[in-house]
Amino acid sequence: xxxxxxxxxxxxxxxxxxxxxxxxxxxxxxxxxxxxxxxxxxxxxxxxxxxxxxxxxxxxxxxxxxxxxxxxxxxxxxxxxxxxxxxxxxxxxxxxxxxxxxxxxxxxxxxxxxxxxxxxxxxxxxxxxxxxxxxxxxxxxxxxxxxxxxxxxxxxxxxxxxxxxxxxxxxxxxxxxxxxxxxxxxxxxxxxxxxxxxxxxxxxxxxxxxxxxxxxxxxxxxxxxxxxxxxxxxxxxxxxxxxxxxxxxxxxxxxxxxxxxxxxxxxxxxxxxxxxxxxxxxxxxxxxxxxxxxxxxxxxxxxxxxxxxxxxxxxxxxxxxxxxxxxxxxxxxxxxxxxxxxxxxxxxxxxxxxxxxxxxxxxxxxxxxxxxxxxxxxxxxxxxxxxxxxxxxxxxxxxxxxxxxxxxxx
Amino acid sequence: xxxxxxxxxxxxxxxxxxxxxxxxxxxxxxxxxxxxxxxxxxxxxxxxxxxxxxxxxxxxxxxxxxxxxxxxxxxxxxxxxxxxxxxxxxxxxxxxxxxxxxxxxxxxxxxxxxxxxxxxxxxxxxxxxxxxxxxxxxxxxxxxxxxxxxxxxxxxxxxxxxxxxxxxxxxxxxxxxxxxxxxxxxxxxxxxxxxxxxxxxxxxxxxxxxxxxxxxxxxxxxxxxxxxxxxxxxxxxxxxxxxxxxxxxxxxxxxxxxxxxxxxxxxxxxxxxxxxxxxxxxxxxxxxxxxxxxxxxxxxxxxxxxxxxxxxxxxxxxxxxxxxxxxxxxxxxxxxxxxxxxxxxxxxxxxxxxxxxxxxxxxxxxxxxxxxxxxxxxxx
Numbered sequence: 001x002x003x004x005x006x007x008x009x010x011x012x013x014x015x016x017x018x019x020x021x022x023x024x025x026x027x028x029x030x031x032x033x034x035x036x037x038x039x040x041x042x043x044x045x046x047x048x049x050x051x052x053x054x055x056x057x058x059x060x061x062x063x064x065x066x067x068x069x070x071x072x073x074x075x076x077x078x079x080x081x082x083x084x085x086x087x088x089x090x091x092x093x094x095x096x097x098x099x100x101x102x103x104x105x106x107x108x109x110x111x112x113x114x115x116x117x118x119x120x121x122x123x124x125x126x127x128x129x130x131x132x133x134x135x136x137x138x139x140x141x142x143x144x145x146x147x148x149x150x151x152x153x154x155x156x157x158x159x160x161x162x163x164x165x166x167x168x169x170x171x172x173x174x175x176x177x178x179x180x181x182x183x184x185x186x187x188x189x190x191x192x193x194x195x196x197x198x199x200x201x202x203x204x205x206x207x208x209x210x211x212x213x214x215x216x217x218x219x220x221x222x223x224x225x226x227x228x229x230x231x232x233x234x235x236x237x238x239x240x241x242x243x244x245x246x247x248x249x250x251x252x253x254x255x256x257x258x259x260x261x262x263x264x265x266x267x268x269x270x271x272x273x274x275x276x277x278x279x280x281x282x283x284x285x286x287x288x289x290x291x292x293x294x295x296x297x298x299x300x301x302x303x304x305x306x307x308x309x310x311x312x313x314x315x316x317x318x319x320x321x322x323x324x325x326x327x328x329x330x331x332x333x334x335x336x337x338x339x340x341x342x343x344x345x346x347x348x349x350x351x352x353x354x355x356x357x358x359x360x361x362x363x364x365x366x367x368x369x370x371x372x373x374x375x376x377x378x379x380x381x382x383x384x385x386x387x388x389x390x391x392x393x394x395x396x397x398x399x400x401x402x403x404x405x406x407x408x409x410x
Numbered sequence: 411x412x413x414x415x416x417x418x419x420x421x422x423x424x425x426x427x428x429x430x431x432x433x434x435x436x437x438x439x440x441x442x443x444x445x446x447x448x449x450x451x452x453x454x455x456x457x458x459x460x461x462x463x464x465x466x467x468x469x470x471x472x473x474x475x476x477x478x479x480x481x482x483x484x485x486x487x488x489x490x491x492x493x494x495x496x497x498x499x500x501x502x503x504x505x506x507x508x509x510x511x512x513x514x515x516x517x518x519x520x521x522x523x524x525x526x527x528x529x530x531x532x533x534x535x536x537x538x539x540x541x542x543x544x545x546x547x548x549x550x551x552x553x554x555x556x557x558x559x560x561x562x563x564x565x566x567x568x569x570x571x572x573x574x575x576x577x578x579x580x581x582x583x584x585x586x587x588x589x590x591x592x593x594x595x596x597x598x599x600x601x602x603x604x605x606x607x608x609x610x611x612x613x614x615x616x617x618x619x620x621x622x623x624x625x626x627x628x629x630x631x632x633x634x635x636x637x638x639x640x641x642x643x644x645x646x647x648x649x650x651x652x653x654x655x656x657x658x659x660x661x662x663x664x665x666x667x668x669x670x671x672x673x674x675x676x677x678x679x680x681x682x683x684x685x686x687x688x689x690x691x692x693x694x695x696x697x698x699x700x701x702x703x704x705x706x707x708x709x710x711x712x713x714x715x716x717x718x719x720x721x722x723x724x725x726x727x728x729x730x731x732x733x734x735x736x737x738x739x740x741x742x743x744x745x746x747x748x749x750x751x752x753x754x755x756x757x758x759x760x761x762x763x764x765x766x767x768x769x770x771x772x773x774x775x776x777x778x779x780x781x782x783x784x785x786x787x788x789x790x
Contacts, residue, residue: 007532007573007768009616012666013415014557019575020521020538 057150060136061088061104068145077122092120103133104146111135127154172352173373180233187233191226194219247289252323252331253281255292259299275310276318285323285331286400294374301367302335302394309339309392326397333396341388350384414618416664417575418555419582421656428545428585431460431502432467438541438580440500442470444493446513448477451505451547454591460504472496477512480678482562486515486526493520500541506600507551507685510544514559514577517542526561527570532768535574542579547588549651550600550686552607552659554582560675568679571768578663584656586649594640598741599686601651605632606689607658609697609711610668613704614772621665628658629714633737666772670696673782676763683750690738690745694731695789701727703775747789757786
């Protein structure tokens with residue numbers, strides 16, 4: 001230390017050292033400040049860009065849940081003019097007190113990150129939000145703040161529900177295929193033996209055997225029911241493992257027309273009265289690619305259901321069949337009825353196999369599930385809207401070019 | 411010849427020039443100045459005078475006077491606190507070496523922060539100091555000219571030399587009228603100090619034509635004027651001593667000092683003796699010690715004292731020293747070391763400290779510890 005302090009002759013002369021002036025200092029300070037200002041401005045812009053990139057609602061709240069600042073998403077979604085200084089619960093709920101489930105409140109209490117989901121009505125629409133509240137660490141602990149993110153998860157939840165549905169259908173489909181396969185073999189035996197009995201009966205025709213007519217009758221019934229069962233099994237197999245027969249260009253209007261020709265006289269009648277059927281077909285409908293017979297089956301199922309719904313509602317009612325373009329790449333087929341409608345609790349089960357509300361003997365419960373499988377195979381979508389007492393509305397959306405749809409999964 | 415440097419403050423010289431103090435401070439950007447002085451200067455009324463001038467010019471001030479002769483490190487901290495609390499800008503000091511050195515210490519902390527001993531040594535001040543305006547009240551210390559600042563480190567019991575060109579004040583106002591109120595003792599002590607500055611810087615290893623000229627001017631002015639100034643306080647004589655002191659200050663600030671000041675600093679660090687009164691004791695012995703190293707220059711000094719005489723330089727030098735000692739005796743100040751020290755027990759430490767002093771560096775003849783011991787013994 002002592003030697004370090006020891007100056008030299010050169011130090012005393014100090015050629016390189018002069019009286020330091022404030023001007024130089026000031027200029028340096030200015031330069032430094034400008035540089036650091038530029039740097040912090042750049043950083044600010046970067047951070048602003050990052051914040052602008054956030055698509056969630058972002059708010060900073062004070063301890064009494066007043067809004068201190070919000071991001072542009074807040075303005076865009078809520079359109080509240082001057083949110084700063086107002087209470088969060090006032091803006092989102094129109095309440096005078098904090099909401100009991102408020103994550104910001106919990107976050108303040110526990111000083112931890114809190115999550116919560118809640119439904120807010122925004123612009124007359126219910127939207128589901130996932131909220132994350134995290135305390136902002138402030139070096140001076142005097143004013144605590146909370147940062148809140150609100151993410152609109154309405155769409156996600158819808159997709160999630162669809163995904164669960166698809167998952168369930170796939171599982172049930174496998175089960176159904178297994179059951180159908182196993183049932184098919186004994187069914188064939190039963191049917192074969194019933195045929196045998198019928199043949200034997202014809203050989204002993206002239207002999208007077210008591211109850212012979214009854215036996216003939218029984219055998220015929222067995223065969224009839226066997227055929228019915230085979231039909232069901234076939235339908236089940238179609239639903240679960242649809243044959244991928246080569247698709248061909250199709251006009252959806254032709255499918256509608258052909259199906260109606262087949263059915264009009266048999267099915268679209270209730271107690272000898274024709275159902276009021278309206279057709280609203282788009283004339284310039286683009287062609288789709290698909291399996292004509294399968295799509296006819298879909299059409300058929302939807303029509304039968306509509307007819308049954310109208311009948312259930314007393315027979316007075318109408319069915320409307322529409323075809324139209326849906327966006328650039330889709331066409332849709334809608335079957336609307338003014339029938340009894342579907343109760344809310346049944347909506348989730350509509351496409352499950354064997355789910356039916358019809359009387360025993362009227363429906364097997366695999367019609368809609370078959371439809372679901374077919375539409376899925378066509379890369380399409382089937383949507384139901386229904387209101388009890390007012391009727392139901394089934395929409396089948398099909399892509400104009402399913403191959404393209406496959407490459408770009410939604 | 412090595413490159414040298416000559417740096418001095420702006421100098422305002424003349425009777426009554428104290429009147430310019432407020433304008434000078436204002437020109438340097440003063441809104442609220444820190445005014446530093448000591449109780450001695452207060453008693454003579456000059457602090458009041460400066461305050462009046464500041465008031466008349468609407469310059470605010472805060473006043474700090476906790477300064478001893480040989481200013482202490484803690485006094486610098488106290489002064490710095492006053493400066494910071496008052497949010498002062500320009501520093502004005504009026505006084506002898508002590509208030510001015512204290513002011514320099516405060517200025518270093520104001521511009522650079524830290525502890526004052528961080529800056530011990532040469533050129534360790536890295537940031538600008540607040541503007542400084544100094545008014546010397548003793549024709550001697552030269553602190554109002556110099557790049558030196560001497561602060562006593564209480565814990566280590568030594569005088570720290572802080573050397574930096576930034577310590578040269580912005581403006582030095584030298585008003586000979588101020589000397590009129592000085593005590594006889596103070597006038598002598600200051601003049602002897604100035605004489606010592608002149609002699610040591612004249613023979614310094616880094617003396618330049620610009621410093622030697624000033625040194626000789628001081629030497630030539632002090633001997634004839636000191637007696638007159640002491641005897642009848644003639645303003646003319648006091649004015650000449652002011653010029654001499656200023657000239658000596660210009661010289662030693664740029665050329666440095668020598669062994670006499672190195673020993674004087676070690677003495678001042680251990681014993682609280684008036685700096686100026688150490689030189690009549692030490693200077694003649696140091697001059698004797700230095701003569702073999704620079705006979706020509708010492709001869710020149712000798713002839714300044716005894717008058718032009720045709721003789722070898724060494725003879726003129728030694729005769730000059732003899733005459734100088736007689737002169738000091740006539741002034742009735744202590745001339746032997748035994749007059750100011752209780753015993754010789756401190757010689758070892760004194761010599762050791764003197765060897766390490768920055769002033770020893772420029773002494774024309776290298777002085778080791780043994781040399782200092784011998785000098786002390788001869789001066790006893």
